[in-house]
Amino acid sequence: MTAAATTLVAAGSAPARPTGQALSPERGRNRITAKALNRVVAAVTADALGVKAARVGVDLSDEKGMLVLTVSTPIRVVSLDRIRTATGSGEGVVQRSGGSIVDRAAEAQEIIRDRVNALTGSAIGRVTVRLTAADIQLEERVR
Numbered sequence: 001m002t003a004a005a006t007t008l009v010a011a012g013s014a015p016a017r018p019t020g021q022a023l024s025p026e027r028g029r030n031r032i033t034a035k036a037l038n039r040v041v042a043a044v045t046a047d048a049l050g051v052k053a054a055r056v057g058v059d060l061s062d063e064k065g066m067l068v069l070t071v072s073t074p075i076r077v078v079s080l081d082r083i084r085t086a087t088g089s090g091e092g093v094v095q096r097s098g099g100s101i102v103d104r105a106a107e108a109q110e111i112i113r114d115r116v117n118a119l120t121g122s123a124i125g126r127v128t129v130r131l132t133a134a135d136i137q138l139e140e141r142v143r
Helices: 034-049 080-085 091-096 101-120
Strands: 005-009 029-033 057-063 066-078 124-137
Touching: 029 034, 034 057, 034 066, 034 101, 057 124, 066 101, 101 124
Parallel strands: 066 124
Antiparallel strands: 005 029, 057 066
């Protein structure tokens, strides 16, 4: 498998063959290009961290036949003012936002690995999440 594309055997696509020939066990191939794989990884990452997919950078590489993903992305965080003005230590606000930044990045790694594998069928060797910025999110009250 290369970083440029992953080849998957598809059960439902058969190549054209002359009438009367027996079906071969391999019925065809579907190829996922690097561009398509980048878009899938960016969308999954954006969903996992609550940011826009256009702000997610993706680098694909191959390591011993497995796909290695490196994503560079901002992460949504609660405003420090909101944490400071919250009653107590502000931990309730942090927990409502999904936990600490480190915990959320670790959880995003697992989500990215599982969802990209499920969507593409690619064997994922490693996922590296590089946080490039903090998108400050104001916690609004329900009206």
